[in-house]
Amino acid sequence: xxxxxxxxxxxxxxxxxxxxxxxxxxxxxxxxxxxxxxxxxxxxxxxxxxxxxxxxxxxxxxxxxxxxxxxxxxxxxxxxxxxxxxxxxxxxxxxxxxxxxxxxxxxxxxxxxxxxxxxxxxxxxxxxxxxxxxxxxxxxxxxxxxxxxxxxxxxxxxxxxxxxxxxxxxxxxxxxxxxxxxxxxxxxxxxxxxxxxxxxxxxxxxxxxxxxxxxxxxxxxxxxxxxxxxxxxxxxxxxxxxxxxxxxxxxxxxxxxxxxxxxxxxxxxxxxxxxxxxxxxxxxxxxxxxxxxxxxxxxxxxxxxxxxxxxxxxxxxxxxxxxxxxxxxxxxxxxxxxxxxxxx
Amino acid sequence: xxxxxxxxxxxxxxxxxxxxxxxxxxxxxxxxxxxxxxxxxxxxxxxxxxxxxxxxxxxxxxxxxxxxxxxxxxxxxxxxxxxxxxxxxxxxxxxxxxxxxxxxxxxxxxxxxxxxxxxxxxxxxxxxxxxxxxxxxxxxxxxxxxxxxxxxxxxxxxxxxxxxxxxxxxxxxxxxxxxxxxxxxxxxxxxxxxxxxxxxxxxxxxxxxxxxxxxxxxxxxxxxxxxxxxxxxxxxxxxxxxxxxxxxxxxxxxxxxxxxxxxxxxxxxxxxxxxxxxxxxxxxxxxxxxxxxxxxxxxxxxxxxxxxxxxxxxxxxxxxxxxxxxxxxxxxxxxxxxxxxxxx
Numbered sequence: 001x002x003x004x005x006x007x008x009x010x011x012x013x014x015x016x017x018x019x020x021x022x023x024x025x026x027x028x029x030x031x032x033x034x035x036x037x038x039x040x041x042x043x044x045x046x047x048x049x050x051x052x053x054x055x056x057x058x059x060x061x062x063x064x065x066x067x068x069x070x071x072x073x074x075x076x077x078x079x080x081x082x083x084x085x086x087x088x089x090x091x092x093x094x095x096x097x098x099x100x101x102x103x104x105x106x107x108x109x110x111x112x113x114x115x116x117x118x119x120x121x122x123x124x125x126x127x128x129x130x131x132x133x134x135x136x137x138x139x140x141x142x143x144x145x146x147x148x149x150x151x152x153x154x155x156x157x158x159x160x161x162x163x164x165x166x167x168x169x170x171x172x173x174x175x176x177x178x179x180x181x182x183x184x185x186x187x188x189x190x191x192x193x194x195x196x197x198x199x200x201x202x203x204x205x206x207x208x209x210x211x212x213x214x215x216x217x218x219x220x221x222x223x224x225x226x227x228x229x230x231x232x233x234x235x236x237x238x239x240x241x242x243x244x245x246x247x248x249x250x251x252x253x254x255x256x257x258x259x260x261x262x263x264x265x266x267x268x269x270x271x272x273x274x275x276x277x278x279x280x281x282x283x284x285x286x287x288x289x290x291x292x293x294x295x296x297x298x299x300x301x302x303x304x305x306x307x308x309x310x311x312x313x314x315x316x317x318x319x320x321x322x323x324x325x326x327x328x329x330x331x332x333x334x335x336x337x338x339x340x341x342x343x344x
Numbered sequence: 345x346x347x348x349x350x351x352x353x354x355x356x357x358x359x360x361x362x363x364x365x366x367x368x369x370x371x372x373x374x375x376x377x378x379x380x381x382x383x384x385x386x387x388x389x390x391x392x393x394x395x396x397x398x399x400x401x402x403x404x405x406x407x408x409x410x411x412x413x414x415x416x417x418x419x420x421x422x423x424x425x426x427x428x429x430x431x432x433x434x435x436x437x438x439x440x441x442x443x444x445x446x447x448x449x450x451x452x453x454x455x456x457x458x459x460x461x462x463x464x465x466x467x468x469x470x471x472x473x474x475x476x477x478x479x480x481x482x483x484x485x486x487x488x489x490x491x492x493x494x495x496x497x498x499x500x501x502x503x504x505x506x507x508x509x510x511x512x513x514x515x516x517x518x519x520x521x522x523x524x525x526x527x528x529x530x531x532x533x534x535x536x537x538x539x540x541x542x543x544x545x546x547x548x549x550x551x552x553x554x555x556x557x558x559x560x561x562x563x564x565x566x567x568x569x570x571x572x573x574x575x576x577x578x579x580x581x582x583x584x585x586x587x588x589x590x591x592x593x594x595x596x597x598x599x600x601x602x603x604x605x606x607x608x609x610x611x612x613x614x615x616x617x618x619x620x621x622x623x624x625x626x627x628x629x630x631x632x633x634x635x636x637x638x639x640x641x642x643x644x645x646x647x648x649x650x651x652x653x654x655x656x657x658x659x660x661x662x663x664x665x666x667x668x669x670x671x672x673x674x675x676x677x678x679x680x681x682x683x684x685x686x687x688x
Contacts (some may be wrong), residue, residue, distance in 0.1 A: 092553045155528040159552045161504075161517060163524050163562060173505060181509050184499040185599045187637070208503045209436045217505060255529040293531070 008055065011215045012078040014071070015318050016111065017310030018063050020047045020087040022117060022140070022219075025059065027066035030311045032081060032318040035309055039073055041066035043074040053093035056100035059085070066107050069179070082113035086122030091329040094118075102334040113317040119306055120145045120157060121324070124311030127270035127302025130316060130323040132236035132260035134267070135302060136253050138275035140222040141189040143165030144249075145330075146256030149323055152330050155255040160218040166248030168222030168275050171282075175228035175275035176221065180204060194225040225278065232281040239281075246285035247293075254294040267294060272302035358382070358415070359662050360427040360455065361654030362407050363466060364391045366484075369403065371410035373418065374655045376425060376662040381655055383417055385410035397437035400444035401480060403429070408452050426661035428654040430466030435673040438462075446678040457661040460657035460676040462614035463650055464489045464501060465668070470624075470653030471614035471646025474660060474667040476604035478611070479646060480597050482619035484566040486511030488593075489656035489674075490600030493667055496674050499599035504562040510592030512566030512619050515626075518585045520565065534581035540571040569622065576625040590629035591637075598638040611638060 017028045017037070024044045028037035043062040049156050063085075071078050087097060094116065102114045107198045117125075122138035124145050134146035141164040143157025160169040175190075179197035182189030183204040194204070198294055200223075211220055231238035255271045261267050269290065276283065283299070290297050304312070316322030317333070326333050361372045361381070369386045372381035387406040392399045398452050407429075415422050427449055432442060438460065447459045463471075464644065467481035478490035485508040487501025504513040519534075523541035526533030527548040538548065544567075545551050556563055575582035597613045605611050613634065626642070634641050648656070660666030661677070670677050 012514070091549070153529075155530050156524070158524050159556055161555060161565065162520050162552060165521070176506050178511070180500070180502050181595075184596070185497075186499050187595045187598070205435070208506060211505060212503055221505065251525075251531045252528070 007099045009180055012075070012076050013318075014074070014080050015311060015314035016067055016070075016080045016083040016109070017122075017259040017307055017312075017314050018059075018083070019119070019122060019305075019307040019310055020054070020059060020085065021306070022046055022088060023336075025062050025066075026307050027063050027070065028307050028311055029067070029070035029080075030315065032315055037308070039070045040307065041069055041265065043075070047087070049089060049093055051081040053096045054087055056096050056104065059087070059097065059101070060104055060108070067109060080109050080111045082115075082314040083109070083111045084115040084117060084313035086117040086119050086306050086310045086313075088119045090118040094329060094332075098332050098334065113291070113314075114334055115313050115317055115322075116334070117310065117313060118330045120153075120154070120253070121331045122306035122309035122313065123272050123302070124270075124309065125312045125324060126304035126306050127272040128268075129303065129312060130321075132258055134253055134257040134261060134271065135270040135272060136249055137306075138167050138249065138271070138273045140164075140168045140218050142170070142249065142252065142275070144252035144256045146253075146258050146261070146262035146327060148258035149325060151325055152327055153256040153258065154330070155252040160221065164218075166245035166252070168225045170221075171228050171241060171245050172221040172224035174244070175224050175238065176207070178237045178241065180207075188237065190231070190235055192235040193228065193229045193238060196231060197224070200224065200227060225275075227250065229281040239319075242282050242283040243289075245282060246287075246289045249286050250289035250293045253290060253299075257294060257297065262296070267297040269297050270301050270302040271293070271299050272305065276301070356422040357657035357662075358422050358424050359655060360414075360453070361426045361432075361651055361656075361658050362403075362427070362429040362465075363400075363463070363649075363651040363654050364403060364429065364431040365463060365650070366390055366432060368521045369406050370651050371407050371414065372651050372655055373411070373414040373424075374659065376659055377612050379652075381652070383414045384651065385413060386422070390680050391431070393433060393437055397440045398431055398433055400440050400448065403431070403441065403445070404448050404452070411453060417685055424453050424455045426459075426658040427453070427455045428459040428466070428657035428661065430461040430463050430650050430654045430657075432463045434460065434462040438673060438676075442678065451653060456676055457658075458587055459657050459661055459666075460678070461654065461657060464498070465496075465675050466650035466657065467616050467646070467651035468614075468653065469656045469668060470648035471616040472612075473647065473656060474665075476602055477614065478595055478597055478601040478605060479614040479616060480614070481650075481669075482511050482593065482617045484508075484512045484562050484620070486514070486593065486596065488596035488600045490597075490602050490605070491669060492602035493606035493669060496671055497600040497602070498674070499596040501503060504565065508562075510589035510596070512569045513562040514565075514574050514592070515585060515589050516565040516568035517621075518588070519568050519575075519582065520551070521630070522581045522585065524551075532581065534575070534579055536579040537572065540575060541568070544568065544571060569619070573622045573625040586626050587629040587633075589626060590631075590633045593630050594633035594637045597634060597641070597643075601638060601641065606640070611641040613641050613643050614646040615643050616649065618683045620645070644678070 182194040200295040523537040526538040
């Protein structure tokens with residue numbers, strides 16, 4: 001448990017934030033208007049996805065004990081006035097969550113103000129807050145999301161075979177392609193990346209047999225992305241891959257960044273997610289490509305992570321001050337009527 | 345059964361060819377020195393691949409009755425003097441075939457001269473024959489293979505996540521990426537390809553949910569390749585994808601084409617497989633890129649398919665005239681000792 005910050009909340013009134021992703025579930029409690037969480041519980045097990053989509057029961061059996069534990073740590077007499085659940089796969093696999101979670105949360109915790117958000121929306125809320133703007137959330141995959149506070153615009157996030165261009169799996173795959181080209185003697189190969197492939201995976205001809213039977217192929221590809229970054233300073237092929245990734249990321253940001261996000265200094269594009277820990281080898285070309293595609297834009301680190309974003313959404317619900325637009329799958333508020341805010 | 349051509353063989357002496365691929369198994373009988381098969385049996389069921397690789401027993405339970413049926417059609421008193429089995433996955437998943445097939449074929453059919461070949465090698469033998477040269481075999485995937493008759497050179501064939509650059513899945517994936525870009529409003533999008541995506545798969549946001557749960561993802565991607573070809577005449581993005589595919593194919597060909605393949609007119613690169621049925625939209629840029637990368641090279645259609653290639657290899661074994669180099673996984677001759685013919 002982490003515990004930091006102090007809520008100026010009415011005693012005993014809390015909001016709950018849940019972030020469900022590929023590496024597990026995190027649950028946090030906060031006061032209704034404090035920036036920092038009062039406490040966080042990390043549940044290691046990723047929520048299962050079955051034939052019907054994300055399994056609501058599996059999410060609840062982890063999140064409810066965590067919520068009760070957090071309440072107990074704060075005197076035990078508190079009540080949760082609003083909850084926001086952000087989950088990876090919410091847009092395509094969230095039907096059961098949307099159908100089952102609200103009643104279950106109300107029954108178990110007495111909470112009636114509930115938001116179900118795509119992980120890109122909690123990433124937005126964490127990184128940008130309740131302002132007009134744009135975020136690029138990138139790890140193994142990559143998605144860009146922007147809003148002028150009347151509707152959402154989304155770009156990419158289509159997975160490793162249809163897009164996620166510039167994300168971790170994309171960079172890793174491009175690096176492995178260049179390594180195999182060097183192995184074959186094809187044009188476009190990189191001896192430096194081939195050396196890294198051999199160091200990480202062993203003999204190149206055996207890599208297909210290692211990769212294709214795995215269920216987590218995108219993660220295996222993404223595991224090679226840091227090797228590409230490590231070669232970029234001295235290998236022009238690796239440098240070119242990160243330059244191309246920067247272009248793709250800038251293209252996604254430019255597609256979603258609303259006019260309303262401009263201030264005197266231009267547009268702010270928030271970057272969040274593990275990909276950007278790669279640092280300067282990616283950020284330098286990304287900033288250059290962003291400046292070319294979206295003049296006046298500057299990339300800034302997001303202020304908070306998706307769990308903070310879930311708390312911010314729950315706080316908006318609790319206080320009646322939620323400014324982010326409703327949407328049937330991106331930001332679903334059961335019991336509220338969504339405005340005419342179609343996703344583009 | 346197809347039956348055409350007349351063998352000038354000694355009566356009753358035949359060779360057997362087997363071609364095992366993703367769409368099933370084909371078995372053919374020929375005389376020891378005739379170009380055309382005497383008969384062919386098509387078995388619909390693809391040979392199973394299990395934890396131990398391609399299942400030898402499943403191949404035999406289809407191939408042996410087919411061989412006996414073909415012998416029966418030709419009087420029943422004939423004997424098979426040599427057999428060649430070409431199989432997709434032979435290099436990475438062929439351990440059990442190499443361990444179990446020779447003894448089983450000898451016991452069941454009395455045949456002792458046996459070759460086990462990668463499908464790329466039977467493609468080579470079918471398309472080029474027993475000469476030095478190069479072949480590009482492309483359908484959903486893509487591999488290039490060349491030989492100077494002392495050793496094999498291979499390029500690509502690493503599957504849809506590591507290469508197969510310019511093949512059907514590669515072209516389809518690039519087309520779907522461009523369609524999703526148009527859907528998002530990202531740079532590099534194609535409205536024409538988006539229209540085709542919607543016609544074929546339905547609403548773009550639902551495509552990830554259709555594609556990722558499938559086991560045959562590469563085939564789904566490749567199914568969109570003809571749509572890209574169909575748009576190329578009027579859509580610059582689609583045209584650019586086929587141009588890039590042509591470049592990748594030429595790069596693979598250039599990496600394997602041996603000096604020894606040159607005649608007075610230059611190099612011949614044989615093209616074989618379903619991809620090239622796409623015709624001029626792919627072949628025009630491919631020829632141009634090939635001419636740039638490998639001056640003097642010309643792309644020609646392969647003369648025969650992989651089943652013909654398997655028969656040619658078996659005929660080479662039967663007559664002692666096999667000129668294609670042995671190799672532990674590409675062209676394995678159990679009982680023969682391989683020369684010093686390492687794959688590059």
